[in-house]
Amino acid sequence: ALVPELNMKPPSQPELFDFEGVSMVHYFTDNWEKVKNFQARPDDIIIATYPKAGTTWVSYILDLLYFGKDDPECQSSQPIYMRVPFLESCFKVIPSGTELADNLTTSPLLIKTHLPVQLVPKSFWEQNSKIVYVARNAKDNAVSYFHFDRMNMAQPAPGDWNTFLQKFMEGKNVFGPWYDHVNGWWEKKQTYSNLIYLFYEDLVEDTGHEVERLCSFLGLSTSVEEREKITKGVQFDAMKQNKMTNYSTIPVMDFKTSPFMRKGKVGDWKSNFTVAQNEQFDEVYKQKMKNTTVKFRTEISYLSSGGCTRVLAKKGYI
Template identity: 60%
Template sequence: MAEDQEEERPELFPFRGIHMVHYFTDNWDQVEAFQARPDDVVVASYPKTGTTWVSQIVDLMYCLDDPSRVHRAPIYERVPFLEMSKTEDFEAGTTILDATPSPRLIKTHLPVQLIPQSFWDNNCKIIYTARNAKDTAVSYFHFSRMNKIQSRAGTWPTFLEEFINGEMVFGSWYDHVRGWWDKKESQPILYLLYEDLKENLPREIDKICRFLGRELSVADKQKVVSQTSFDVMKSSPMANYSTCSAMDHKVSPFMRKGQVGDWKNHFTVVQNERFDEDYKRKMEGTTLMFRTDI
């Protein structure tokens, strides 16, 4: 898999206790000082765990009076990426958000300890989505292969070791999912599981509606369900990131399979046993549980 190694890639470096690349730290002064508004809705997650999916669901809920909006602008303009700095493809997230009228929908991959203080001060509602570690590792590997603003993916065995060690952009999956899980005890956070979304999307949409205090008619709910199916989103240039020059869809599509259990096609028996042993140690003492199959 040398095709993704030919172009220049950013280097990982330690930043505020996690690993990062400069694309998410170049604008850090503006991110840290960002002024949240009480009616902001944040879509938070570790990378490749359903972020775009939940962003599309929430955006549809807020634009039912103008449903064509989802076909007029890419998801990263409709739900701006808070910590993204200015690139060839993107305006800085804080710049877009400062010019966006309320209510704003905001995406972030930051671990809970790096979220700007103003979000907590304003008691903003946050929807966090988590996905089982094995499928996350596989999806993140293929994403890193095709995305030029990610650090080099290397081989699958090497990438898996780096994932286990937390040497990933946005840090350790284990710390990320546990940090947000604990924070929901003191803040208005709806914690969703990717596997639950795959199993019963209408049920999870109902949870989101209750959390956000929004009501959907039966017809509107069906619209949201149908327009956020994997196949529909994968074929939409406004959702699949095909408009981004930084992403090489010939290497791997941004929306690849969207399955639960694809890790079985990548993990060897030895890798799986090592992963399970390490996972048990790192997730000890938490009530957070994941399914690796449904």
């Protein structure tokens, strides 16, 4: 069967520990020797993000760009996590990320990772692999990560929102501080030409434009019609209903608590942050981000029709 039997009981939630200077859980370190020594191929493409920053979205876009036309059956029968292996994952209920990657026969190989830049296996740099990094503004990222930790038994229990937010500001999350992650990859972009740095907010605001940018970066001559079809197929509501992209077939996630794909909005943080929390967050943010040139938007202007436009965008930087 293309979809593995996933009827095992979910495990108890793991504890956080320090791994090479980064907060981790054992699911991402149990297979570390194979991750560290993974042999990349020249045409491998990495999709790298901090958790809950649009990983599945961009994975699906690339999967459709490369394989949607030639293998439509796969799109409807094989979950995205089998088609785009999560490199460092070792969950037992499915093959490890390295095993999935080694056994895939598709070319190019699409691989996702949440690793901070300094932990990426060196073979990807040696092979000059293309890397698509996606970053999301810290406030929305924190809210999304909180709800994810509430429903994901493979992550530590988050506590209440205020407890989680304090931990987020301290960088005590799986895969380490948001600040270090987005800054580390931003710095890498300055010296590594095969890396495109996308913003979640731009993807929400004008998906078609970002798909066009991806095609240009990847050297794909995709027709306007194909791009428009893909752009329509990867809208949030369509993906949320799609069992091959919404992770509903994974047993470690409790969909009664929260869906894996919740809202996908920019600016939803306003419904979660108190005034005091927002002021504290802004102070911490200013300190942590004072030495970087990367800028984020915490809101965009949505049109009443449900779309949005680059022209009407508010440049609401933190």
